[in-house]
Amino acid sequence: MCDNTSSDDNYHRLDDYIDSLPYKKENLIGILHQAQELFGFLSDKLQLHIAQKLDIPAAKVYGVVSFYSFFTMKPRGQHTANICMGTACFVRGAEKLQKEVEKQMGIKTGQTTEDNLFSLDSLRCIGACGLAPVMMVDGKVYGRIHEPEEVRQVLENYRPED
Structure with a gap:
């Protein structure tokens, strides 16, 4: 799940992943999966970062995160x-x-x-x-x-x- 690299490294990895996608806004769920894999959970700060990177409302990101039970906004156990x-x-x-x-x-x-x-x-x-x-x-x-x-x-x- 979440690795031991620094948070900044994970943000760079996530940004690189997003930049590699041909249709960024259409891949929100995939981006959220990648973010959760890197960070372990989807904090408010991380959701805002994704919204800004995709140029979409933060409410849209939160709506997807809160709708699908796979996503978590709280740190998870090992x-x-x-x-x-x-x-x-x-x-x-x-x-x-x-x-x-x-x-x-x-x-x-x-x-x-x-x-x-x-x-x-x-x-x-x-x-x-x-x-x-x-x-x-x-x-x-x-x-x-x-x-x-x-x-x-x-x-x-x-x-x-x-």
Whole structure:
């Protein structure tokens, strides 16, 4: 996701990317994806920079960022955990799983832990209904999670070793 280069370097990379596009204004979503990849999230300052670079209203950029759930305006954790809330998962205990993950992370869904290690979100369906309830971390699916110890074991896979 976001690399360790300086913010100025990332702005230069983003500007170079924008300058390389033949149809800049028509590529707003692609530009936003590139910006989020470079910076990790789309701050107000970054959205304004993109609007100025494309010569479009800042409100248009904000409208796109706030409409699509893929984009985030807040810093994200190093790892993203998602709880599937689709019908099969919901019926098989997704709410209980979500509450346990929130408890163990010390945050609510939609938030990021203070140490920026985890962000927690929910999804409508990930297509693993036979494994319900499902938790996905960084794209890896963990199914049939019913016990607090199972949640702890999954999260431990992503915590740095001391």
